[in-house]
Amino acid sequence: MSSEARQFPCQQCGAKVEFAPGTDALKCPYCGNETRIPSATGGIEEIDFLDTVADHLGDDAETEDVASVQCGSCAALVEPSPSHEAFPCPYCGSSIVARETSRRLLKPSALLPFKIDRHRATELFRGWIAKLWFAPNALKKLARLDGRLQGLYAPYWTYDADTVSRYTGQRGENYTVTRTRTVTRDGKSVTETYQDTEIRWRPAAGRVSRDFDDMLVVGSSSLPRDLAEELEPWDLSNLVSYADEYLSGFTAERYQLDVKAGWTRAKERMDDVIRGDVRRDIGGDHQRIHTLSTRHREITFKHVLLPMWICSYRYRGKVFRFLVNARTGEVQGQRPWSWVKIAFAVLVAAVIAFLLYMIFEQQ
Secondary structure: OOOHHHOOEOOOOOOEOEEOOOOOEEEOOOOOOEEEOOOOOOOOOOEEHHHHHHOOOOOOOOEEEEEEEEOOOOOOEEOOOOOOOOEEOOOOOOEEOOOOEEEEEEOOOEEOOOOOOHHHHHHHHHHHHHOOOOOOHHHHHHOOOOOOOEEEEEEEEEEEEEEEEEEEEEEEEEEEEEEEEEEEEOOEEEEEEEEEEEEEEEEEEEEEEEEEEEEEEEOOOOOOHHHHHHOOOOOHHHOEEOOHHHHOOOEEEOOOOOHHHHHHHHHHHHHHHHHHHHHHHHOOOEEEEEEEEEEEEEEEEEEEEEEEEEEEEEEOOEEEEEEEEOOOOOEEEOOOOOHHHHHHHHHHHHHHHHHHHHHHHHO
16 A cells, blocks of 8 residues: 555556546546546455454455654654655644654555545535634634645544343332422411422343444544544445555555554443443333443454545644545534633623613613
8 A cells, every 4th residue: 555556647648647536536637537446346354353363463354564654743654755755744734754664554455435525625624614603813714725625544443243241230210209398488487298209229130232333443543533433424335445546646544553452442332332222221210230241242343444634723832633524524623712702702791791781770
């Protein structure tokens, strides 16, 4: 997956062609000639997780020696520039000039091609910024700059597993009781009745099962996990077999979170779902989970690349990132606040409140 291996010349003029989002073709930016990407034969295979972990990278897992450069500011591992010149880091905007290093990694088995192009992503990005309250003027200005969004394929893991979970806990059911209290009305003490809600707890135990398919875990340490998960859902049913042509014209990041560490995060996400299943199985108005033991079986995984448009922005020494899901158009980002605008708004609200108070007093 080296950058040199993804240089595809135009069949008409010889210029470098790039993948055209929303199509299955490479397009020349100069003469417009299109070359269709051949469809891969066979399906996308799942890899046995336990065999891979026991065998380091596993006999069934396809690996490759990949070159990467590391950003000195945010530690992102991305592919080197085809021209071997300095280029901006997609995550923090710092110039990357570090030397290439080579590692043996699991090769991506599938990817989702870019569906939304840069123009549409920029429109979505601008619309998102326009809705932000109390944003600094510098951020509003950023939305008017063309070419700030970078197309990036981010590394992900998907995990499949069959689970069986046993639990103990309590089921709580509401019931009402009639109580009395003494209150003062018109200077007199009176006794009145009222209804109060209490909970009756009973022990509960049982078993739930769930089959997980394509539980996603981001393999990047540079991409904020909360933002990455907010970009979901992805249309993973449209995954295609990996081919270099889809990456032409875009940047790809190497995974930093390996398949074993990714499985730890996948189990955490599965546990959140399982706890919801347990609460529904317990039933009642309230639930308490005391113990929960889950057995995972038939664990398989895939290494996939997912497309996003990313823009980094520095404000007062801090890096903020904005992401656009290049399949669905979902926009997520970290936003700065303009405390000057907030203070002015508070001041205006206080003045208005004071004027309303004075009018009320005069009347």
